Amino acid sequence: MSAQVSSKTAEIASQPAAWGAVLALSLGAFALVASEFMPVSLLTPIASDLQITEGQAGQAISVSGAFAVLTSLSIASAAGRLDRKVLLLVLTGLMIISGTIVAVAPNYEIFMVGRALIGVAIGGFWSMSAATAMRLVPDHQVPRALAIFNGGNALATVIAAPAGSFLGGLIGWRGAFFCVVPITAIVFFWQLASLPSMKAKPGERPGRVFSLLARPVVAFGMSACALFFMGQFTLFTYLRPFLEGVANVGVSELSLLLLLMGVTGVIGTTLIGLLLQQGLYRTLITIPLLMAAIAVCLMAFGGWLAAAALLIGLWGLFATSAPVGWWTWLARTLPTEAEAAGGLLVAVTQLAITSGATFGGILFDTGGYRATFGSSAVILVIAGLVAVAASRSSQSRGPFAAASPAVRRPSATTPEKLPPRCL
Numbered sequence: 001m002s003a004q005v006s007s008k009t010a011e012i013a014s015q016p017a018a019w020g021a022v023l024a025l026s027l028g029a030f031a032l033v034a035s036e037f038m039p040v041s042l043l044t045p046i047a048s049d050l051q052i053t054e055g056q057a058g059q060a061i062s063v064s065g066a067f068a069v070l071t072s073l074s075i076a077s078a079a080g081r082l083d084r085k086v087l088l089l090v091l092t093g094l095m096i097i098s099g100t101i102v103a104v105a106p107n108y109e110i111f112m113v114g115r116a117l118i119g120v121a122i123g124g125f126w127s128m129s130a131a132t133a134m135r136l137v138p139d140h141q142v143p144r145a146l147a148i149f150n151g152g153n154a155l156a157t158v159i160a161a162p163a164g165s166f167l168g169g170l171i172g173w174r175g176a177f178f179c180v181v182p183i184t185a186i187v188f189f190w191q192l193a194s195l196p197s198m199k200a201k202p203g204e205r206p207g208r209v210f211s212l213l214a215r216p217v218v219a220f221g222m223s224a225c226a227l228f229f230m231g232q233f234t235l236f237t238y239l240r241p242f243l244e245g246v247a248n249v250g251v252s253e254l255s256l257l258l259l260l261m262g263v264t265g266v267i268g269t270t271l272i273g274l275l276l277q278q279g280l281y282r283t284l285i286t287i288p289l290l291m292a293a294i295a296v297c298l299m300a301f302g303g304w305l306a307a308a309a310l311l312i313g314l315w316g317l318f319a320t321s322a323p324v325g326w327w328t329w330l331a332r333t334l335p336t337e338a339e340a341a342g343g344l345l346v347a348v349t350q351l352a353i354t355s356g357a358t359f360g361g362i363l364f365d366t367g368g369y370r371a372t373f374g375s376s377a378v379i380l381v382i383a384g385l386v387a388v389a390a391s392r393s394s395q396s397r398g399p400f401a402a403a404s405p406a407v408r409r410p411s412a413t414t415p416e417k418l419p420p421r422c423l
Helices: 001-013 017-040 041-052 054-079 084-104 109-134 141-179 178-194 210-214 216-236 239-247 251-278 280-301 306-334 337-394
Strands: none
Touching: 017 054, 017 084, 017 109, 017 141, 017 178, 017 216, 017 337, 041 054, 041 109, 041 141, 041 306, 054 109, 054 178, 054 337, 084 141, 084 178, 109 141, 109 306, 141 178, 141 251, 141 306, 178 337, 210 216, 210 337, 216 280, 216 306, 216 337, 239 251, 239 337, 251 280, 280 306, 280 337
């Protein structure tokens, strides 16, 4: 049996990296995230055209998030034995259909149907991202592939809102949404040409989503990830009113600061792979602690514009690149169950973001920015401490410890590698 495993491992390691497919998926992530957040800068014209309130228009983001959670928890089981290349193409096709429906929607109900479809694509794509990366590139290059995926995400975060506002004024909100459709069509045909066949393996157990939490390393890891995103969005969601009210920035300065945060985020995604190769858990522990320190410094020095700019740039550097770390953690900890675990990670992240934004809003309204930013710092510190517990659990030899060789410490003479791509 060990000889067969070694033979299969050697065969997988000898396969060339499909970087063309990785880039196609990165462009797909760009189109996906741009579609997801396009309504942020177009609420007013959407509401006016569809004769609804801006609050109702804002639910376009909520409905996509809700369907992303539902899809992330069910897609591995629903897909069954379907070739994962076909599944990715179906999800890309849903993006095209969603953009078209939204662009031509005659009423609010049809508009929300289009937004629900983009939520399905979001949940499906990100749930499969780690498992897909593990099958497209050699094991030690998985963090790099995940960073490229997240690079498309980061780039879309930078330009989606301003591009949507600009295009909305130029060709209308419907035209702005439809502009994503040709990009998605390019992604579809690029994936069709570059993705290899990725058939489900007999050893996969896609239905075991919540049972994964029985393993301490998974329970601690998912908890640390949830706390990280909750702490991040407790602060980030209310960064604009803080800057306007405390740093006294105008619209132009605010745009530049947010652009700075986006640019440093893109830089972070290109650099984090090097840190992850040096130490996965060390990176996952350090990032929330550094962001907690930034939150405290914003409370102390945020009124000084130069200090605020520096701190916001650092925040973007760490916050945008951190998801790469968590997807790498998933790939190393649960290599044979990456699809089911990916669905769980997406659901945890989406719920944590919603909880953080809600909790931060209550604190901001009742206690001001100090209560909000201070709570963010506390949550981020706890996230770092729980990541420490996950690190210790990964070294455990208990009956519920993750059984993959990836959670073992590498020897001094052997470079750290990810486990074989078993999906």
